[in-house]
Amino acid sequence: MTFPLSPVSKLAMRVIPGEKPVQGRAAERAPRTDTDTTDAALAAQGDVAAFERIYRRHGPRLFRLARRFLGADLAEDAVQDVFVQAWDRLSQFRGESLFGSWLHRVAINVLLRQAITARRIAQRMASTDVDLLPARTISTDTRMDVDAALGHLSEDLRAVVILHDLEGFGHREIADTLGLSVSASKMRLHRGRMQLREWLLP
Amino acid sequence: MTLPYDDLWLSRLSEYLDGALSSGEQADMEQHLEHCEVCQTALRELQIVVSRLHAERDTPAAYLPAEVVWSRVATRLVVPPPSARMTAERLGGRWSARLLAASLLFAMGFASGAWFERARSTGAFGWAGGPAWAHVALSALVRARQTAPALEQSRSGDATTDTLFSPKDHPGNAPGTPSSR
Numbered sequence: 030m031t032f033p034l035s036p037v038s039k040l041a042m043r044v045i046p047g048e049k050p051v052q053g054r055a056a057e058r059a060p061r062t063d064t065d066t067t068d069a070a071l072a073a074q075g076d077v078a079a080f081e082r083i084y085r086r087h088g089p090r091l092f093r094l095a096r097r098f099l100g101a102d103l104a105e106d107a108v109q110d111v112f113v114q115a116w117d118r119l120s121q122f123r124g125e126s127l128f129g130s131w132l133h134r135v136a137i138n139v140l141l142r143q144a145i146t147a148r149r150i151a152q153r154m155a156s157t158d159v160d161l162l163p164a165r166t167i168s169t170d171t172r173m174d175v176d177a178a179l180g181h182l183s184e185d186l187r188a189v190v191i192l193h194d195l196e197g198f199g200h201r202e203i204a205d206t207l208g209l210s211v212s213a214s215k216m217r218l219h220r221g222r223m224q225l226r227e228w229l230l231p
Numbered sequence: 232m233t234l235p236y237d238d239l240w241l242s243r244l245s246e247y248l249d250g251a252l253s254s255g256e257q258a259d260m261e262q263h264l265e266h267c268e269v270c271q272t273a274l275r276e277l278q279i280v281v282s283r284l285h286a287e288r289d290t291p292a293a294y295l296p297a298e299v300v301w302s303r304v305a306t307r308l309v310v311p312p313p314s315a316r317m318t319a320e321r322l323g324g325r326w327s328a329r330l331l332a333a334s335l336l337f338a339m340g341f342a343s344g345a346w347f348e349r350a351r352s353t354g355a356f357g358w359a360g361g362p363a364w365a366h367v368a369l370s371a372l373v374r375a376r377q378t379a380p381a382l383e384q385s386r387s388g389d390a391t392t393d394t395l396f397s398p399k400d401h402p403g404n405a406p407g408t409p410s411s412r
Binding site: 072073074075077080081084085088089092093105108109112113116117118119120175190194195196197200215216218219222223225226229230231 | 242243244245246251273276277279280281283284285287288290294295296297299300301303304305307308309310311312313
């Protein structure tokens with residue numbers, strides 16, 4: 030499936046000497062490259078107002094991503110953690126990729142860690158007290174709810190399904206982001222989709 | 232692990248659905264699908280799943296209570312960013328270390344020069360100052376310097392000024408005296 034690029038995205042795909050051209054959904058995810066780069070540089074010097082502009086541009090998109098990874102209950106706190114992590118690591122952004130892609134990668138790392146932690150907590154609570162519900166509640170009536178269905182997948186499969194089928198990443202991008210091989214990414218996507226049949230089929 | 236024949240086809244259904252197979256593989260898959268009911272069923276179900284997922288793709292971003300979340304984020308930010316501060320501290324630390332090393336080297340060089348100059352002006356390195364190894368090394372150097380002309384003279388046959396092997400220093404070797412050895 031191909032995705033039409035906006036004029037700004039096409040501008041963002043320009044080849045900068047010494048840097049790899051950014052193509053596909055990665056370019057589309059970060060349309061305001063120059064503004065982002067400028068604000069990131071200012072924020073790295075301690076300019077909180079510049080960082081707030083970054084937050085306002087990317088917050089809603091990352092909030093949606095957090096809901097998909099963790100569910101609505103944990104998404105708000107997770108977005109906070111994503112931006113605090115991004116702030117702490119601003120000096121690591123060297124402008125070799127689009128800032129939006131870099132921020133997205135930081136977010137995925139934070140969300141994956143939190144998803145694993147949430148599952149462990151849920152397992153521990155389930156084993157000790159059946160009245161205490163897991164962090165991500167899954168009702169029995171989830172056949173129409175994609176986010177809830179995703180909650181049934183393991184973090185490994187969930188991450189690949191979200192990135193490929195919901196965020197529009199290619200397998201190469203997923204492999205780079207998650208530190209996998211392309212074939213592993215394809216295999217996880219297939220296994221995730223196969224498992225989702227149980228929850229998403231009418 | 233080698234998959235059974237049917238599982239092998241099954242495992243590639245997602246790639247077929249995404250159009251990620253090569254033209255040859257796609258033709259083989261279509262040929263297989265004609266007679267494999269298991270794969271046909273799985274493909275139909277996968278199509279439903281993928282269409283459900285793709286329908287979610289373009290849903291508007293979820294409502295984020297931006298002000299509330301930002302106020303919480305802002306209270307957690309350490310200004311300037313820790314990474315930038317660490318870099319500055321690392322750079323500052325590196326230059327401080329260099330300055331300290333340079334100062335130490337300068338001080339050591341100055342002290343050595345002063346000590347050597349003092350030792351040279353006294354004429355003999357018999358004073359107690361300075362480390363023992365330096366005293367021994369400098370004494371050896373001075374002695375070697377003093378004995379070098381004497382050795383030259385002894386080789387040329389004139390040993391009257393030989394201080395190193397003079398009878399005075401080695402009375403046992405003096406002519407007419409019985410050797411102690």
